[in-house]
Amino acid sequence: MDLRVVPATPGIDYIADERIREWARALVRADIRTFARARQRFLEKPNAKRLHVLRTSARRLRSLYDDVRAIVPVPKRGALSRLIGLTGEARDASALRIALASALDMRERDAGRRYENMLRKRERRGLRNVYRALLHLHIEAP
Amino acid sequence: MKARTIDLSDATGVEDAMRRIAIVRFAEVLSLAPSLRHGRPAELHNLRIACKRLRYALERFTPRVPSLFDGTTRLTQIQDTLGEVHDRDVLLQALPHDMQVTRARINVQRGEALARARALLLDAFAAYGPFAGLMRFTGLGYGFGDGEGVAAL
Numbered sequence: 001m002d003l004r005v006v007p008a009t010p011g012i013d014y015i016a017d018e019r020i021r022e023w024a025r026a027l028v029r030a031d032i033r034t035f036a037r038a039r040q041r042f043l044e045k046p047n048a049k050r051l052h053v054l055r056t057s058a059r060r061l062r063s064l065y066d067d068v069r070a071i072v073p074v075p076k077r078g079a080l081s082r083l084i085g086l087t088g089e090a091r092d093a094s095a096l097r098i099a100l101a102s103a104l105d106m107r108e109r110d111a112g113r114r115y116e117n118m119l120r121k122r123e124r125r126g127l128r129n130v131y132r133a134l135l136h137l138h139i140e141a142p
Numbered sequence: 143m144k145a146r147t148i149d150l151s152d153a154t155g156v157e158d159a160m161r162r163i164a165i166v167r168f169a170e171v172l173s174l175a176p177s178l179r180h181g182r183p184a185e186l187h188n189l190r191i192a193c194k195r196l197r198y199a200l201e202r203f204t205p206r207v208p209s210l211f212d213g214t215t216r217l218t219q220i221q222d223t224l225g226e227v228h229d230r231d232v233l234l235q236a237l238p239h240d241m242q243v244t245r246a247r248i249n250v251q252r253g254e255a256l257a258r259a260r261a262l263l264l265d266a267f268a269a270y271g272p273f274a275g276l277m278r279f280t281g282l283g284y285g286f287g288d289g290e291g292v293a294a295l
Contacts, residue, residue: 017151017153019155019156020150020153020155020156020159023156023159024150024159027202059194059198060198063145063194063195063198063199064198064202066145066147066195067145067148067163067167067199068148068150068163069147070147070148070149070150070151071150071151092229092232095225095229096229096232096233096236098229099226099229099230099233099248099251100233100237100244102251103233103244103247103248103251104244105241105243105244105247107243108240108241108242108243108244111238111240111241112241112244115236115237115238
């Protein structure tokens with residue numbers, strides 16, 4: 001039997017309230033575990049594919065934070081957002097290279113190659129920046 | 143666009159909490175859908191982010207509410223297509239202006255992707271379409287596939 005004393009506020013079901021919190025905490029814990037695995041894999045071998053997995057898991061976690069932050073703690077949301085920004089720089093460079101390759105006219109290939117090389121450099125720099133930021137980012141489940 | 147905070151303080155249970163989240167995220171998508179008509183890059187980008195937020199939320203809910211599954215698949219398609227538009231918008235901003243032929247090709251690709259995204263969204267609201275489960279769950283989106291949605295897009 002639950003003997004906790006709770007203030008009687010009309011319209012609030014405290015048992016339901018606790019069930020919702022527990023559901024939200026379980027979702028946050030699961031997403032943090034997924035992010036931690038993606039982080040570990042990226043640190044072992046930073047490449048574009050693992051960056052994509054890392055970025056997706058970070059975005060999912062931040063999105064969940066935004067959904068449930070009114071009822072459960074959302075640890076390190078700011079640091080997570082900064083990391084997502086960094087992953088975006090590396091990902092954009094990679095995506096732009098692919099988009100450019102699909103449209104580049106051969107008469108303009110010299111200018112296109114210059115731009116492509118610049119994107120490659122930006123992508124490598126982005127991977128390094130993500131790696132450095134990840135070394136300092138550990139998220140503990142609430 | 144910042145995600146709206148969702149008030150779950152007086153939700154009556156887990157399903158009600160899921161419904162409240164889905165309503166807010168779906169409303170964000172619906173309010174940004176008209177950007178598919180005028181095609182302004184910043185608003186299209188916001189629509190893509192809103193689709194992503196809604197999809198992430200629905201994917202969490204599908205184990206309890208399987209009827210939301212078709213909606214998540216369609217949102218992935220819309221979001222990927224809007225991603226193609228976004229990549230081309232960024233490319234057009236950054237490419238040198240003397241690369242005229244390449245820029246023209248990118249513009250054509252952008253237009254095609256935008257038309258695909260528009261068709262994917264409108265079709266999702268059809269009777270028994272991919273958003274049928276989402277519309278039932280949230281009570282939103284009725285009429286979008288025929289009247290107001292067509293006018294907006």
